[in-house]
Amino acid sequence: MTLKRNLFLAGAIVVASAGFAQAEMVATAINDLNVRAGPGPQYPSIAIATRGSQAMLDGCVQGSRWCRVNVNGVRGWVYAQYLQVEQAGNRVIVEQHQADLGVPVVTYETTSSIAPADPAPGDELLGPVGSVEAISPPETVTTYVQTNPAHTVRLRGDVVVGAAVPEDVTFQEIPDYQYRYVRINDRPVLVDPGTRRIVYVYN
Template sequence: MTFKRNLFLAGAIVVGSAGFAQAEMVATAINDLNVRAGPGPQYPAVGVAPRGSQAMLDGCIQGSRWCRVDVGGVRGWVYAQYLQVEQAGSTVVVEQHQSELGVPVVTYETTASVAADPAPGDELLGPVGSVEAISPPETVTTYVQTNPAQTVRLGGDVVVGASVPNDVTFQEIPDYQYRYVRINDRPVLVDPGTRRIVYVYN
């Protein structure tokens, strides 16, 4: 985790008010969250905030859903809609109550050393859609492990439901309805009809 954290710190400058360290508040992750190196899905994950974990909320970008948090010593960016805080005895979602909660406003500046942005012309994974989650049989897992495919580099989150661009070629798996492709060094199974990811190998 250290090298990922260092990449984030070297690659970005976060600018906020001088006194906002005192204004930090504790937020709880509603779902498992990728903590990203910058305020956008194109930035790499530098850590994960498991569902129910507590995060120190530094602040949010004005007019944006992205907020900066510190989770277990890893600092990065998450969606405000997946953070909740306690207010007057009830739990509220940060995105819907930023102003009344007094969440500090922070800004984000990229520098030339940021390697998180996709290069110009890089393709992105499509928007996430609804798919039926699957659990591949052992025979398929064995096939994927013993037949490593060349990795395809794409921007965006490699998650179940994301659509894969049309020019990406899938590898057939014997006697199996789904196809196999390796995206950003992560093997995934794809529905060839919808081109959506149905399973991601860890």
């Protein structure tokens, strides 16, 4: 598991569920995830949980897609769309099954005197609205991406499958391939030009 640490802590978390004495819930990251200091993309990343990493799920904010986890001793917040748990022998996405999984409810209170800055319009990657079909690019596409480095675009937010790319970002065409290529925060990604959503992230 790869961890990127940051000394900035933006707040404190209060567990709202009175009966939070149940067995700890183990979740698995289905993509590389930024573990953030607070429940939102505007909070700084304090760690990175790599794809397949296991995390102890403390709970999720009611009415929100953000959940608090403990990843290798680092406690922070991740997007529930990219967490899955075992339920009756099946792997299910936490965001879609919070109620029937019995995920505890937690609340978040900011204690820092520095409030997180609101992102400017078009300045962050939005989370997915719906599911995105995962793809596996052919070797010819990977070779093209490696041999044709694009200018990197700096954006706030998590560079993950399903995230929407702002309208002002230009994509690079790949010969004889339906998806486009763009480099976001030094990470090459493939994008569906119709939906502008990321369909593959190169590690």
